[in-house]
Amino acid sequence: MDGTIVSPVAQSNDWKLLFSGQNGIKTVVLAGGVALHAINLYMILAVLPSAVRDIGGMLYYAWNETLFITASIVGSSLSIALLASLGPRRAYGTAALIFAAGALLCALAPSMVVMLGGRIFQGIGAGMLVSLAYGVIRLIFPKQLWTRAMGMLSSMWGIATLIGPAIGGLFAQAGAWRLSFWFMCLCAGLFALLALRVLPDRFADDSKGQSSVAWQQLMLLVLSVLVLSIGSAMPHLTENVMGLALATCLFILFIRCEHRNTSRLLPMGTLHLRSPLLPLYGLLGGLALTVEVIEIFAPLFLQTLHHQGPLVAGYLSALMAAGWSVGSFAGASASGRNARRLLATAPVLGLAAIVFLTWWVPHDVRGGVTDILPVALAFILVGTGVGMAWPHLLSSILRATPQSEQGVASASLTTVQLYTTAVAAAVAGTIANAAGLASPGGTTGIQNAAFWVFAVFSVIPFCSVFLSRLVLVGHWNYRGV
DSSP states (O other): OOSOOOOHHHHHHHHHHHHSHHHHHHHHHHHHHHHHHHHHHHHHHHHHHHHHHHHOOGGGTTHHHHHHHHHHHHHHHHHHHHHHHHHHHHHHHHHHHHHHHHHHHHHHOSSHHHHHHHHHHHHHHHHHHHHHHHHHHHHHSOGGGHHHHHHHHHHHHHHHHHHHHHHHHHHHHTTOHHHHHHHHHHHHHHHHHHHHHHSOSOOTTOOGGGOOOOHHHHHHHHHHHHHHHHHHHSSSHHHHHHHHHHHHHHHHHHHHHHHHOSSOSSOTTTTSTTOTHHHHHHHHHHHHHHHHHHHHHHHHHHHHHSOOOHHHHHHHHHHHHHHHHHHHHHHTTOOHHHHHHHHHHHHHHHHHHHHHHHHHTTSOOOOOHHHHHHHHHHHHHHHHHHHHHHHHHHHHHHHHSOGGGHHHHHHHHHHHHHHHHHHHHHHHHHHHHHTTTTTTOHHHHHHHHHHHHHHHHTHHHHHHHHHHHHIIIIIHHHHOO
């Protein structure tokens, strides 16, 4: 779009076109793939404590999430090669079956080692499903529907925060945690059948030149995630810092490989300082980091400092995802000047919210309605702001990418989001441990951790405010929303 005003009638027709006829069925398939990944991600949080009590492996508790996210990065990076070699129908079927195989392993796991293997398979399949959705959008829908289709995909995360914990909680409460994985296995199988029936076998404009996998860069990203995760779990600050330093070196090597190699995880030239794509990807990572760091630690801080139960704390944190879903639907119809305002507003709301949380959350309060309401409003503001901007940010990355690189760009959207999730968890954990979360621990240690985690991460939305200006002033005149 070029900044012109689009009439409400045209916007309404676009939504109608997205959900009507064959487009509607295809939209359900793409949204279903993202929903499988998102529901599974939230379901496991409710199921894991019961699983550990049954099969043991408390030492490897956090690795269920670490390995899943790491494997998802691998899966998202492999998706473009899968799409080019198999076509959308068989690519989706393959990804769903890999996910189902992982769920089956988890359901049958006699030990934590086997469950971790299942989580790796689930992660690879889930990463493929989410990344394939962005890759197929640009091929099955006209450009005018890209933003709305991406808004639909984003909304699945909010829905998953309501469904995922409920599924896991019900099965765990009944003492049948394995049934939750059987349920996901069944859903993945049914989804594979639907995808094989609905999606086309091939596209006329499939690009065979995009089928290679950037193995060097992929391994460097995976290693940096693992190093960060291991370093953040170490008891001493020196080991935490060493983990951060080594991960930084690995990321610098990743940048060098992206410049040098013909196979890439990002579109050509993205990491050059004058690239119009660099501020777009920077803003993408900045908004994701702002949401993730709040989502990761908010339940712990709300339970210990604001005296909320696990269920209330969990659903308070889910308000961000709910706001994201509502914002994605509401903001996807914006265009021109209104879309620019959304991209400019999102980091400002994130900065205001995280600064407020830095001041408010460390207080040890009674946890009444008046104490918790400001936190809930802050969560809603962050989620809604990012959700309204997110579809425009993703679609503008695709529009700013040359046609020959759009397959790489669509796969990179998921890779970048997953990588920032892993970085947020590891770096926030390091900051919290250094601030005294575990030692000295107690109320004072948790208060210090709450202050420093949010204070340090407030730098991210602060920088994102300036990145949004670069996007609006520089990139937008080039080939923006």
